Amino acid sequence: METVKLTPMSSAIATSLEFLVRELGDPQTRIYERLYRQHPEVQSLFVLDADGGVRGSMLQTTLETILDYASKGRLDLVSLGAWRSHHLAYEVDAELFTRFFVIIRDCAKDSLGSDWSTEMETAWQDLLVQVRASEAA
Numbered sequence: 001m002e003t004v005k006l007t008p009m010s011s012a013i014a015t016s017l018e019f020l021v022r023e024l025g026d027p028q029t030r031i032y033e034r035l036y037r038q039h040p041e042v043q044s045l046f047v048l049d050a051d052g053g054v055r056g057s058m059l060q061t062t063l064e065t066i067l068d069y070a071s072k073g074r075l076d077l078v079s080l081g082a083w084r085s086h087h088l089a090y091e092v093d094a095e096l097f098t099r100f101f102v103i104i105r106d107c108a109k110d111s112l113g114s115d116w117s118t119e120m121e122t123a124w125q126d127l128l129v130q131v132r133a134s135e136a137a
């Protein structure tokens with residue numbers, strides 16, 4: 001019963017990311033542009049990442065976290081918590097860490113335009129609630 005209820009929601013997230021990639025090819029540039037626009041102070045943190053490799057693997061890990069949530073209906077809190085605390089060394093606090101998920105959602109929403117569905121909105125909202133709830137863990 002629970003699985004039946006989760007399936008459309010989770011596939012809504014996966015579909016939104018598929019659209020994002022279909023629309024933009026590699027969404028990395030657009031996602032980091034949005035991050036820097038909203039948080040110009042973080043740009044200097046990536047100054048040594050000349051070829052974008054670290055940012056690529058950070059985005060990859062975040063997308064994998066989202067797709068893992070989409071397929072299982074729950075977050076991998078251990079791995080997410082480990083990455084979050086790892087980021088304290090870069091002075092990226094829990095709230096800013098969560099912003100990366102919001103930025104990816106907003107990029108997907110922008111690139112989908114009128115294809116963005118109510119199911120996608122709700123599914124992403126649920127995911128973001130869970131990411132925020134795990135901040136204190």
Ligand code: HEM
Nearest residue numbers: 042045049054057058061062065083090092096097099100
């Ligand atoms: C706005 C939020 C975030 C900021 C500002 C941020 C910032 C950073 C910085 C400064 C680094 C190290 C760069 C370097 O070594 O030169 C890094 C690495 C990394 N971040 Fe983030 N991060 C954020 C969110 C996230 C999230 C949500 C995840 C995953 C769920 C994540 C996963 C990673 C990974 C996997 C690496 C290591 C990449 C590698 O060295 O191959 N980050 N991040």
